[in-house]
Amino acid sequence: MTPRDGRQDFDFLHGRWKIRNERLKQRLAGSDEWDTFDAAQGCRPILDGMGNIDDFVSDWDGGYVGMALRLFDPKTKQWSIYWASDRTGILETPVVGGFKDGVGTFYGRETHAGRPVLQRFVWSEVTPSSAVWRQAWSIDEGKTWETNWVMRFTRVA
Structure with a gap:
């Protein structure tokens, strides 16, 4: 039996999804204009359940392809989420955390426009x-936040 230590937290994401995206046009500029576009995503488990990988495909901005790699650390009980896209071709620095309630x-x-x-x-x-x-x-160490991207997932399969 697999322990309930957090490694199953992303199991809900396995499968295929339609995603409605709302992405802020200008970040950290006081903008309230959003791009809205659809994407498709498929996600599958890897490493015997210690992670998963997905692909993200959209026609936004001339076409955009990305992937997320999520890995669970059983020692810290935390997930690391890495992103890569066809824009940079590199695995970005991860975000780290977990689920509660x-x-x-x-x-x-992250760095944006040199900041x-x-x-x-x-x-x-x-x-x-x-x-x-x-x-x-x-930009003030978490005192205030600007939401710049929202994805609403609907399961396809």
Whole structure:
């Protein structure tokens, strides 16, 4: 029997999804204009359940392809989430965290326009057929946050 230590927290994401994206056009600029677009995603487990990998495909901005790699550390009981896309071709610095009371919160560091930012991913409203992911950035070490990307997942299969 597999221990209930958090390694199953992302099992809900396995399968195929349609995603409605809302992405802030200008980040950290006081903008309230959003791009809205659809994407498709497929996610599968890897490493005997210690992680998963997904592909993200959209026609947004001339076409956008990305992937997330999620790995569970059984010692710390935390997840590391890495992102890569066809724009950079590199695995980005991860956000790290976990789930509590059905909400997953993950933090990491990012750079935007030469400025360091604190990054937060939040997974919420998880059901067998839907989920919501939000990304937010802070330039004041988490005192205030600007949400700049929201994904609304609907299960296809």
